[in-house]
Amino acid sequence: MILSESQIEYIAANLKHYGVREEELREDLLDHICTHIEEGKDTDFEEAYRNALQKFGGQYGIFALQQHTFYIVSLQRSQLRRKIIYTSGFIATFLISSGSMFKFMHWPLASILLLLGFLVLNFVFLPVFFYNRYKSENHTYSSIS
Structure with a gap:
């Protein structure tokens, strides 16, 4: 699945909404999530995005990653x-x-x-x-x- 610019911006906005304040961490997470979605077998963006978030532990996992960093x-x-x-x-x-x-x-x-x-x-x-x-x-x- 190839992501469009609007989908990438949607993911970046969600990461900001989840509380990822560090710009470098946000870019790295965006890159990893986009790579996971593009390499996955899902054809629906919403389903692929949910699966990618679950891979990182969901919203709580991303917040914990921010705190750990x-x-x-x-x-x-x-x-x-x-x-x-x-x-x-x-x-x-x-x-x-x-x-x-x-x-x-x-x-x-x-x-x-x-x-x-x-x-x-x-x-x-x-x-x-x-x-x-x-x-x-x-x-x-x-x-x-």
Whole structure:
């Protein structure tokens, strides 16, 4: 069965109606549903569309897929923030402690190491740290209500 433009638009509108907000996910689902309908043996569009939706678990399955995708994307962003926090924290600590040691020993480059350490601390570590705390608290409050 070959789908017309109006049928494809109908499927896309239904996906939006089912609550699929992510554009990329909606396009992927539209592509999979259209492929399932075109490769199926049904000749009636409505029947083929219902069968394709049932393959994805119906309206609830599509909503659950949207939620699952959202949590995975959120988790990946959270893990990236944690990596930035740990890495920048280590670099800032290393630069500040090395700069302090260089300063005590009166070695050259002490001021540069201290300056770089405090720059990393103030412009990378602290903003990402507090942003991550804000996002964590915001997520906690939104999951409670």
